[in-house]
């Protein structure tokens with residue numbers, strides 16, 4: 001973290017910024033797909049947070065602000081360089097490509113049965129096949145962020161968060177169909 | 182309301198976040214539409230899958246240490262950890278330290294009992310104590326093998342018997358405990374977890390603290406005071422001679438659910 005730069009401002013953010021490191025790391029791990037990139041992404045996120053500290057308004061949502069920095073850092077620094085076939089190629093699983101209602105093939109009687117048999121590794125692998133954005137929206141929702149906060153992090157209109165989340169979860173269910181036996 | 186609308190609202194419905202009118206409409210549709218009924222059940226199953234089985238990846242300790250070392254200290258005063266206090270510092274001095282450390286965040290000194298913003302001071306204290314737990318390298322002195330292991334551990338370490346009616350469950354596992362401070366007195370610290378969100382419970386003697394006159398909220402059988410500060414939700418209540426402070430960055434609704442389990 002760049003020496004003395006932003007030291008006073010960093011103090012203004014408070015050490016509570018560090019209290020979110022586990023949540024940030026979890027998202028970083030699911031965005032980058034591996035442990036060492038996740039560490040670097042979190043480290044870089046905090047470095048950028050320190051540099052931008054004077055732009056943070058005390059009393060506003062520090063957690064959402066940090067998540068936004070993490071996402072932007074990921075988009076600018078990591079995504080471009082990646083040639084990881086999993087996260088790159090399968091980004092083509094576009095949750096918006098199919099309407100929510102015309103998924104009859106998904107809703108056979110076996111789906112609930114299958115969902116209940118999914119194990120940890122399978123849900124993780126299925127999540128990794130979704131687009132970065134779908135993954136992010138699902139994880140932020142799981143983190144307990146509100147729609148307003150998710151919109152802040154992802155940089156979309158608040159009104160679209162609900163449908164983005166619904167589509168992302170449907171895409172996840174489609175993927176899980178292939179995992180469970 | 183068509184199927185697509187209904188499916189967009191299912192999650193909010195599961196979480197009790199829909200206005201009553203809208204919730205009734207959604208439920209009515211689900212009852213007469215087989216496809217949406219299926220989605221309703223599948224979304225429930227998916228939530229359960231994500232909440233219970235999706236692997237969580239907390240930051241490794243080495244990364245936490247690195248970040249903590251690089252993060253600028255707030256002024257000259259660095260937050261001391263409890264273990265250091267316990268070894269070297271008398272309770273009165275510790276109370277002074279609490280205030281010194283908290284100074285940038287507290288709006289004023291701890292007011293006299295019964296004064297208006299006493300609750301603010303208790304909330305600020307609770308958040309600071311929670312952060313101290315989170316930022317400590319070794320927050321837990323006793324790792325949990327269950328409440329039956331943690332409770333006896335407190336015997337002889339406190340000048341009161343902490344009453345903790347809830348020992349954790351699958352959704353809110355108990356991680357462990359420690360002895361800490363709340364303002365000027367010893368406290369039993371119990372740390373639970375919900376997914377990646379740590380939850381600190383402080384149990385301490387209630388007398389002589391500036392409790393809010395009115396709770397404003399009934400949780401279980403007690404009058405509780407709930408406030409959000411700096412991204413954390415704090416729930417304060419008293420039962421008999423004991424005071425309770427519950428702190429987490431968890432969704433306030435989930436924390437209220439947890440509080441109702443604790444109140445018993």
Ligand SMILES: [Zn+2]
Nearest residue numbers: 184214216217
């Ligand atoms: Zn329908």
